[in-house]
Amino acid sequence: MEYLDFELPIKELEEQLEKCVIIGKESDVDVTPTCKEINKKLVETKKEIYKNLTAWQRVQLSRHPNRPYTLDYIRAICGDTFLELHGDRGFKDDKAMVGGLGKINGQSFMIIGQQKGFNTKTRQYRNFGMANPEGYRKALRLMKMAEKFGIPVLTLVDTPGAYPGLEAEERGQGEAIARNIFEMVRLQVPIITIIVGEGASGGALGIGVGDRVYMLENTWYSVISPESCSSILWKSWEYKERAAEALKLTSSDMKKQKLVDDVIPEPLGGAHYDRETTFKTVAEYITKGYNELKDLSTADLIAQRMDKYSNMGEYKE
Secondary structure (H helix, E strand, O other): OOOOHHHHHHHHHHHHHHHHHHHHHHOOOOOHHHHHHHHHHHHHHHHHHHOOOOHHHHHHHHOOOOOOOHHHHHHHHHHHHOEEOOOOOOOOOOOOEEEEEEEEOOEEEEEEEEOOOOOHHHHHHOHHHOOOHHHHHHHHHHHHHHHHOOOOEEEEEEEOOOOOOHHHHHOOHHHHHHHHHHHHHOOOOOEEEEEEEEEEHHHHHOOOOOOEEEEEOOOEEEOOOHHHHHHHHHOOHHHHHHHHHHHOOEHHHHHHOOOOOEEEOOOOOOHHHOHHHHHHHHHHHHHHHHHHHOOOOHHHHHHHHHHHHHOOOOOOO
16 A cells, blocks of 8 residues: 555554554464554544545545556446447547446446556556547547447546647647537437546546536546646646645535535545445446436436536626
């Protein structure tokens, strides 16, 4: 397990607990009371740290290297029913965007999401979860296929943004994302979107237009990352914590502003501390969202989706 800077008190207590257990095994000394005391203090410390997280600390948790990624969710929730589909039928297959058919609680879904890597080699292979235009065109191809066969769409968002390279711009990055948003608004099947990690800028919006949009508790969703915002406003990354607070990018902020429908709770410490519970909870929210949408007519589904996004951004002075 890797620890973030604000998690160091937890690391110290866990190391103490581990040493206490080892001493108990290697000697005749009864260390049970000591272990219980350390464990109690560990739980209290965790609760104290995680109930008072700043916006920047939640951003850090969303990027935790041990946090489950899109394919982890797919494999855990769909099991061996998932069939990955490749390519945009125009340029090539984008490894940063994965998609395919899978069953969740007996219901077929077209599942699409950004995939990051877990080590240097796979991060390069997945382009750090930053899709090129062909990734968004692949996503749209799969959504249109789902529409053709009446299959609901599930999108899992986890990206630091769409790839900003010259070649991506040459192949129409902006147009590809705009096309996806345009087509998703009028897609004739239910769309459920879950922010499972980072939800940055147009890279997230390219697969983020959903009838039901959920965020995991320790994720963020914003037009720009705190570091980029800091570099634009203050010409330095040093103010990223201040930028994170100002952007109101946490799940609770998004819920309060009615930009997402609900927040999915995570286990104490984050999704990576108890993956099985996280996967189970996410599956329950997917099923709940689908059950709310499955009986709507196509006309009502699209009308509600358009109203949902048309009403965003309204405010009173």
